[in-house]
Amino acid sequence: MASQDIIRRSGTSEMTPAAKGRNSSEKVAKLFDATKCNGCKACQVSCSEWNDLREEVGSFQGSYQNPMSLSGQCWTLMEFHEVMESNKLRWQFTHSACMHCADPACLTACSTSGAIIQHANGVVDFDSDKCIGCGYCASACPFDVPKIDPKDNKAYKCTMCSDRLAVGLEPACVKSCTTGALRYGTREDMLFYSQKRVEELQQKGFPNAGLYNPEGVGGTGMMMILHDINQPESYNMPDNPQIPLSLTLWQDWVKPLGTMGILATAAVACLHKITVGRNIVEEDQPGYQPPAEEAKQEEEDDK
Amino acid sequence: MSKHDKQEMIVRHKLFDRICHWFIVAAGLVTFLTGFSFFYPSFQWMGAIAGTPQLAQFVHPVAGLMMCLPLMLMLVRYYKHNKWEKHDLAWMLAIKDVMFENEDKIPPIGHYNPGQKVLFRAFVLTSITLTVTGLIMWQPYFAPYFSATVVGWAIVLHAISALIMLIFVMVHFWMATWVEGSVTGMLYGKVSKAWCRKHHPVMLDEHSDVEKH
Numbered sequence: 001m002a003s004q005d006i007i008r009r010s011g012t013s014e015m016t017p018a019a020k021g022r023n024s025s026e027k028v029a030k031l032f033d034a035t036k037c038n039g040c041k042a043c044q045v046s047c048s049e050w051n052d053l054r055e056e057v058g059s060f061q062g063s064y065q066n067p068m069s070l071s072g073q074c075w076t077l078m079e080f081h082e083v084m085e086s087n088k089l090r091w092q093f094t095h096s097a098c099m100h101c102a103d104p105a106c107l108t109a110c111s112t113s114g115a116i117i118q119h120a121n122g123v124v125d126f127d128s129d130k131c132i133g134c135g136y137c138a139s140a141c142p143f144d145v146p147k148i149d150p151k152d153n154k155a156y157k158c159t160m161c162s163d164r165l166a167v168g169l170e171p172a173c174v175k176s177c178t179t180g181a182l183r184y185g186t187r188e189d190m191l192f193y194s195q196k197r198v199e200e201l202q203q204k205g206f207p208n209a210g211l212y213n214p215e216g217v218g219g220t221g222m223m224m225i226l227h228d229i230n231q232p233e234s235y236n237m238p239d240n241p242q243i244p245l246s247l248t249l250w251q252d253w254v255k256p257l258g259t260m261g262i263l264a265t266a267a268v269a270c271l272h273k274i275t276v277g278r279n280i281v282e283e284d285q286p287g288y289q290p291p292a293e294e295a296k297q298e299e300e301d302d303k
Numbered sequence: 304m305s306k307h308d309k310q311e312m313i314v315r316h317k318l319f320d321r322i323c324h325w326f327i328v329a330a331g332l333v334t335f336l337t338g339f340s341f342f343y344p345s346f347q348w349m350g351a352i353a354g355t356p357q358l359a360q361f362v363h364p365v366a367g368l369m370m371c372l373p374l375m376l377m378l379v380r381y382y383k384h385n386k387w388e389k390h391d392l393a394w395m396l397a398i399k400d401v402m403f404e405n406e407d408k409i410p411p412i413g414h415y416n417p418g419q420k421v422l423f424r425a426f427v428l429t430s431i432t433l434t435v436t437g438l439i440m441w442q443p444y445f446a447p448y449f450s451a452t453v454v455g456w457a458i459v460l461h462a463i464s465a466l467i468m469l470i471f472v473m474v475h476f477w478m479a480t481w482v483e484g485s486v487t488g489m490l491y492g493k494v495s496k497a498w499c500r501k502h503h504p505v506m507l508d509e510h511s512d513v514e515k516h
Contacts, residue, residue, distance in 0.1 A: 011344025109458075111341035112356060132360040134341060135442035139454035153357075153443050246455040250462055255342070258466035265470050269477035276403055280483045283497035284310065 008118035010110030018117075027122040027187040030100075030160060030171060031194055033225040034235060035201060035209070036181035037093040039064070039078055043173035043182060047076035047097075050161060050172035070096060072149025075158040076173055083234055092227075094235045095173070095182065098145045098158035100124050100221025105243045106157075108251055109140035122187065122221045123160045131155050142217060142241035160221065187221070194225055201227065216242040312493040313507075315414075323377045324489055330369040331472070337363040338465055364441050371430045371437075378427055384414040385424075391417040406501070413505035418478070422471050429468040436461040 005025060006018045048054065055073035058066060065080040079094040104124045107116040115130040116137060126137075126146070133153035137146040146157045161171040169175070174184040183190060194211045201209035210229025213219050226232060232239055282288060316324070333352055337359040340350025350359030393410040394401070395417045400408040415423070438445050439457035446454050479485045482502060488494040499507050 011347075013345055111344055113344045113347055130356075132341075132356045133442055134360055135440070135446050135454070136458065139440070139446070139451045139458065141451070144451060148443055148447075150443055153360075244452070244455050246452075246459045250459040254459060254462050254466070258342075258462065261466060261470050262473070265473045265477075269473065272402065273477070273481060276481075278483060279404060279481050281495060281498045281501050284484065284495050 005120040006117045007120050008104075008107060009114045010107045010116040011113040025120045028160075028165065028185065028221065029122070029187040029190040030174060030222045031183040031185075031190040031225070032095040032222060033181045033183070033194075033197060034093060034095075035206070035225060035227050036179045037095065038179055038181075039080060039091060039093040040178050041078045042176040042178050043095055044074075044076050044078045046172040046176035047158070048074070050164070051075060051159075069147075070145060070157070071147045072151065072154075072156045075156065079236055081234060081236060092235055094237065095224075096236070097173070097222065098124065098160070099143050099217070100158075100160055101217035102220070103218030103243065105140040105142060105217065105247055106137035106146055108243065109136040109247050111136050119162060121165065123162050123165065124221070125159050125162045126155055126157060128154050128156065140244055140247050142238055142244065190223060194223060197225055201225070212237060214238075214241045216240055311496045313496055313499060314492055315488045315494045315506075316492045318492065320377060320380060321489060321492055323373045327370050327374050327377070330366050330373075333366040334363060334370050335465075335469060337366065342462060342465075360442070364437055367433065367437050371434045374426060374430045375434075378423065378430070381415075381423065385420045387417075387420060388413075391420065394418075411504040413509055414503060416503070422475055425467060425471045429464045429471070432460055432464040433468065436464065 007020065009018045012018065053073045053075060055067050055071055058068070061068050063080050063082075065078065067074055067077070070077050076095070076097040079096045081092040081094065083090055083092050100123055102122060104116070104118060107118060107124060110116040111134045112130055112132050115127050115132070116124065117127060118124050131154040133148055133155065135148055135155070137155050138144075138148060146155045148155050161169070161173075164171060170184040171182075174182040183193065185193075191211075191213075198209050198211055206227045208228040208230050210226060212224040212226050212229065212232055212235075224235070224237070226235055226237075228234070283290075336352045337350045340347045340356065340359050341363070343349075347356055350356055350363075353359040353362040390410060391412070394412050397409055398418070400406075401416075401418070436457040439449050440446050440454050440461060449457070479489070484494055484498045484502075488498075496507065
């Protein structure tokens, strides 16, 4: 069965786009409201349950956060950020997982046809069967999300439970959220809801409350409501995530210029060989006779 | 000088260097085909020389090292022939006559002509950058020790260096097949004295007391 809902496929020429006949589905989004999260880790547990992930038990690192970072066996992580403000300590929780960028750098960087795909609903998904483990996605992601699993040398990350979405269910993390901090729906609905929620927060004494939906990556399929949108770093989120300059240079400049260089060299070489002809040492040709005068001269030299 | 020396041969490449050269060609072929499969994903079939795309990812850096390390060794051994000399500039300025075979207008040069010396420098530069950036981006062994930004820039530099090297390899192949007798020289080590007189006249003086045969 052809995957009719794929709108973008890594390593594929724009001249041969993926099948677009049936992609009328609406863009979806997951919304994480950091102001409602209490760090219960239900999202992290349900993610590993649904996706059959079992990260090895690590050792205590001075934080409730465990493991300390995303990995091939941990696609959703509850991050515990300790923030000191006016001599008061508080936690800020980040539901850390793939942001599902509208313009995904990982997909642009991928070295393999169709190993990274974007579905019509906006979800960015990895096809692990095709992945070759080059790690280009991991170096390109502005959120440091994709991780290579040492067990099989393949890249993994949150799929937004694309298998659940395909049959009309919500992502496992959203299903299990105990406080309603995680929501899932059409992107339009999530934007509408977050606007109301941000206004509410601003009235309740958080004037800088706002929606984290960075434009540098075309907006994200996971958006975050933060109590202070001017300090996303306090949630360990980049202030202004961008598609890396190195990636743009590589894909948009080095590739076409390099291709032109290769073809031009080949063309000049062929033209040169055809027009100038063979460059042979006449003396070495079978049956070569030195010109008469030269031969005479040589005979004289010999004498 | 008489016609007796018509096919008199002279050693241009020693056995060790010839083995090195053709080993580099073999390893380089695998490296470039697998590298192409990552650079042009639509042409992933080029990496099929390694078996599967996953094997191509594994084989590429190994074959790359097998290409670059002997290449560096060979470059060190050939350094003495590739020092830039005063009269090289005149040859460079007469490049048009070289390409169109206006032989009487080509200034005489030695073991290597300035074009080959440029190629030498390009290989020195690219073999070093390819090895260094290749190590930085090598998954899963070394890349995890570097930040994503460093790996990202290593990938671009690796691609640029590989393209430069490939273009120089193409020129190298073009010139070697154009100047007949060169490929035999690299295969069996010897070139005729007539070939030297035509293409590298000063080399005859350089070799007059050693390696003469």
